[in-house]
Each structure stands twice: as C-alpha cells, then as structure tokens.
Amino acid sequence: MIRINRILKTSSVLFFLLYLPFIVNAQYENMSFEHLTLKDGLSQVTINSMIQDSYGFIWFATQDGLNRYDGVENKIYRPVLEDPETTIAGSFINYIFEDSNTDIWVATFSGLSRYDRDEDRFYNYYHNPEDSNSISDNIVQFVQSDSHNNITVATAKGIDKIVFQSEKQDRYRVVHYSGKQPLITGVQNISGWTKDKNGNIWLSSRQNGLFKISKSEQKKDFPSLEHFKYQKDTANSLPSNNLMALSVDAEGNVWIYSNQVFTKIIAEGEKTSFENHQLAEKLPENIFKFSFIVDDNKNAICGINDLGLFVYNFEN
Structure with missing residues (x-):
C-alpha cells in the first residue's frame, strides 16, 4: 500500500472544518484555513469526530456517512443494503x-464497524439479544484500544471489551463490563x-462524573472501576458531575471541561485530585457539542456548536 504525505500537522486537524466565526488570541490571528464543504464532496457538514491516520488520510465522522480525504479527493462510505x-x-x-x-x-448508531485496509472492506459487530458474545447495544458512542490491544467499546447500554483470539481477528469474545459493575450504568451517557x-x-459522563479503568485492571474480565463525583465543600474535587469533554495533552495529562471550568487530573500513585481553572469569561450555558485539544503552549483550543473556535490559555 502506498503511503501519502501527512496532510496536516496533528495539532491542526481540529481546525480543518471549523469555518464558523471564531475567537482567537494574538498567537492565532495570522492562521489560514482551508474549507472542505458539501461542494467539495463532503457528505454532511456536522462533524462528530475526525482523525488523521498513519497513512496520512483524514477521516471525518458525519451524520450521513464516513468520509476519507486524501488532500485532493473525498471518498464516502455508507451502508449498502445489497451488501450488508x-x-x-x-x-x-x-x-x-x-x-x-x-x-x-x-462507532455508529447502528453497530460497530472495522475497516480492513488490505481487504478494502468492513467487518461489522452488532448486538444480538440471543448471543452473549455480542456487543451490548447497537448505539455505539466510542471505541478505543486498551493497554493490552483489546478493543473497548462504549454503547448506550454499557462498556464492552472485544478480545481477539486470532491474528486475523475472525475469532473473538466479548466481555461485558456492565454485567457485574453497577457503577458502569452511570457511563451510559x-x-x-x-x-x-x-x-x-478515563471516561467522562454528562450526568455521573468521571470513571477510571486502570491499566492493571484492563486485563481482567470484570475490572474494578474508580468513580469520581463532585463533592461539595471538598478541596480539589471535580467541579461538576456534568462533564462535557476530555482530552490529553502532549505530556500525557488528562484535561476535562465542565460548566465554565477546565480541570487537570492530578494522578499520583493511587491518589487522584483535580486542578480546576475557572473561565474568566463565561460561555453560554446550553452548549450541545464541545471538543478541545491542549497544545504545547498550554492553550485549550476548543470547538463549540454555533460559536466556532476559541482559544483559552491556562497561564493567562
């Protein structure tokens, strides 16, 4: 397979489609933007997720198809009824x-898919109420690998782990974290x-605070989860149980955004505390979509529905 040159720096990928009005500080005033719209072949303009893969392609998750952009052309993947x-x-x-x-x-609203580059096809994983070796629900919210190269899946019904038992990934078993972990019910949203x-x-919830699956617990079929919630009148507590987004910086530190507050997780051994940064200028209360990355200069670069892009500096 031919590799193509990386199209954008990783820290620039977030900006690629945010062509709404934005607020920036002086550091970003001279930045230029390239727009990719419906006229350029994009399947839909609401971008839920994006990555740049190891071959340089940029992938966009929309509400109407998966898009793969090579810097010139955009390819769209949608279900084909004749070839499910x-x-x-x-x-x-x-x-x-x-x-x-x-x-x-x-991760789709209709199941989980894996794109195999060598075969140029998808393998799909669905919920089957009569099969315990299936994912817990077809509404799949997130997918990620753990420290042991298992695939961890967050669905509307809980957290699953796919453990592959062959190099071809054609044999696998599904572990349902939600089966014996009552705390996991709070992670559904x-x-x-x-x-x-x-x-x-680390998993953030819109209603039930923060969850942690430690590296040592990930290899277990039913890991122990740590649960962190807002504690009134407690120093270094989470500022809220309504956590909107989280991100990891270049040093591997995890940051959270909740209502008007950025929070850095301070994990020292078995002890966890939280360093809160209250926003000096308030954002609207009814934010539906919020995502951010933390750059090397300790700026949180944030994309917000209906507001576009803004930059917050933790030191100023």
Whole structure:
C-alpha cells in the first residue's frame, strides 16, 4: 500500500472544518484555513469526530456517512443494503479510531464497524439479544484500544471489551463490563474518553462524573472501576458531575471541561485530585457539542456548536 504525505500537522486537524466565526488570541490571528464543504464532496457538514491516520488520510465522522480525504479527493462510505456484510454498519457516525494494526474502527448508531485496509472492506459487530458474545447495544458512542490491544467499546447500554483470539481477528469474545459493575450504568451517557500517559482509561459522563479503568485492571474480565463525583465543600474535587469533554495533552495529562471550568487530573500513585481553572469569561450555558485539544503552549483550543473556535490559555 502506498503511503501519502501527512496532510496536516496533528495539532491542526481540529481546525480543518471549523469555518464558523471564531475567537482567537494574538498567537492565532495570522492562521489560514482551508474549507472542505458539501461542494467539495463532503457528505454532511456536522462533524462528530475526525482523525488523521498513519497513512496520512483524514477521516471525518458525519451524520450521513464516513468520509476519507486524501488532500485532493473525498471518498464516502455508507451502508449498502445489497451488501450488508462488507459495507459500513450505519451512516450516523459518532466516533473514529485507528488501532495498532492500522484498521479503522467506526462507532455508529447502528453497530460497530472495522475497516480492513488490505481487504478494502468492513467487518461489522452488532448486538444480538440471543448471543452473549455480542456487543451490548447497537448505539455505539466510542471505541478505543486498551493497554493490552483489546478493543473497548462504549454503547448506550454499557462498556464492552472485544478480545481477539486470532491474528486475523475472525475469532473473538466479548466481555461485558456492565454485567457485574453497577457503577458502569452511570457511563451510559458518556461524553468522551481517553488514555493517559500511564495507560489508564478515563471516561467522562454528562450526568455521573468521571470513571477510571486502570491499566492493571484492563486485563481482567470484570475490572474494578474508580468513580469520581463532585463533592461539595471538598478541596480539589471535580467541579461538576456534568462533564462535557476530555482530552490529553502532549505530556500525557488528562484535561476535562465542565460548566465554565477546565480541570487537570492530578494522578499520583493511587491518589487522584483535580486542578480546576475557572473561565474568566463565561460561555453560554446550553452548549450541545464541545471538543478541545491542549497544545504545547498550554492553550485549550476548543470547538463549540454555533460559536466556532476559541482559544483559552491556562497561564493567562
């Protein structure tokens, strides 16, 4: 397979489609933007997730198809009724992830899909109420690998782990974290997840705070989850149980955004505390979509529905 040159720096991918009005500080005033719209072949303008893969392609998750952009042309993947076995599971896509084998995993509202580059086809994973070795629900919100190269899947019904038992990934078993973990029910409405520098998985919820699956627990079929919630009158507590997004910086530290507050997770051994940064200028209260990355200069670069882009500096 021919590799193409990387189209954009990783830190620039977030900007690629944010062509709405934006607020920036002086550091970004001279930045130029390239727009990719419906006229350029984009399937839909609401972008739920995007990645740049190891071959340089940029993938966009939209509400009407998966898009792959090579810098010149855009290719769209949608389900084909006549070929459900090898085409993508659904058109409404929540999240995209590339694993260590360079396969692309796609979380859709209709199931989970894995794109195999060598075969140029999709393999799909669906919920089957009569099969315990199936994912817990077809509404798949996030997909990610854990520290042991298993695929962890967040659905509307809980968290699953796909453990492959062959190199071809044709034999696997599904572990349902939700089966014996009552805490996991609070993660059904998750807003994001990531891995930190130590291999721990962090999951943020819009209603029930923060969850952690430690690296040592990930290899277990039923891991122990740590649950963090807002505690009134407690120093270094989460500022809220309504966590809208999280991200990891270049040093492997995890950051969270909740209502008007950025929070850095301070994990030292078995002790976890939170460093809160209150926004000096308030954002609207009714934000529906929020995503951000933290750059090398300690700026949080944020994309917000109906507002576009803004930059917040933690030191100023």
